[in-house]
Amino acid sequence: ILNVEQSPQSLHVQEGDSTNFTCSFPSSNFYALHWYRWETAKSPEALFVMTLNGDEKKKGRISATLNTKEGYSYLYIKGSQPEDSATYLCAFKAAGNKLTFGGGTRVLVKP
Amino acid sequence: EPEVTQTPSHQVTQMGQEVILRCVPISNHLYFYWYRQILGQKVEFLVSFYNNEISEKSEIFDDQFSVERPDGSNFTLKIRSTKLEDSAMYFCASSATTGIVEGYTFGSGTRLTVV
Numbered sequence: 001i002l003n004v005e006q007s008p009q010s011l012h013v014q015e016g017d018s019t020n021f022t023c024s025f026p027s028s029n030f031y032a033l034h035w036y037r038w039e040t041a042k043s044p045e046a047l048f049v050m051t052l053n054g055d056e057k058k059k060g061r062i063s064a065t066l067n068t069k070e071g072y073s074y075l076y077i078k079g080s081q082p083e084d085s086a087t088y089l090c091a092f093k094a095a096g097n098k099l100t101f102g103g104g105t106r107v108l109v110k111p
Numbered sequence: 112e113p114e115v116t117q118t119p120s121h122q123v124t125q126m127g128q129e130v131i132l133r134c135v136p137i138s139n140h141l142y143f144y145w146y147r148q149i150l151g152q153k154v155e156f157l158v159s160f161y162n163n164e165i166s167e168k169s170e171i172f173d174d175q176f177s178v179e180r181p182d183g184s185n186f187t188l189k190i191r192s193t194k195l196e197d198s199a200m201y202f203c204a205s206s207a208t209t210g211i212v213e214g215y216t217f218g219s220g221t222r223l224t225v226v
Binding site (some may be wrong): 032034041042045090103104 | 114115144146153154156161169202210211213218221
């Protein structure tokens, strides 16, 4: 059974502050790691697909790093804004089409 | 921006009844998926579909479940005889590739409540 874990489960951030949170996943049979942003009552939106050890990706104020050898990824939000409030999901992809999701980190940015 | 649409957004059904959840994936996508999230639990994989057949399915996806792409645009999930534990948010997703280059596009879900 694949275990994908995210921590913390939730965090409160003051507007303007930066924050980060982690996703841990199996280090064997790794094909890709996905990050999704999921706002309440909307559909999960793809942020990044990461495949190479040491990969760093950036989209605006959000960035992610990947360590496949030790099985973790960090997501960073720089200068958090209220619109960054969402649940951030990571998902591990081995061979095949299936994504195995973590439990998510719920981020609430307080003005 | 192209979207995956799901209908209905909410469905309440009696235990033992059949339900069909409908999805319209993005038109040029080749891979289609169903996931679900039971309240308080992780999003979990049900099935993937490619080239008009199931390419992978989870242990959850037993004989009670089936998928179909009846007309080249719709992608449906049928639950034959619903149980209380089938209550969940069901998400359809599609992708152009196998998930190594770009992420999946998800619909906004159908909330199924079995009473």
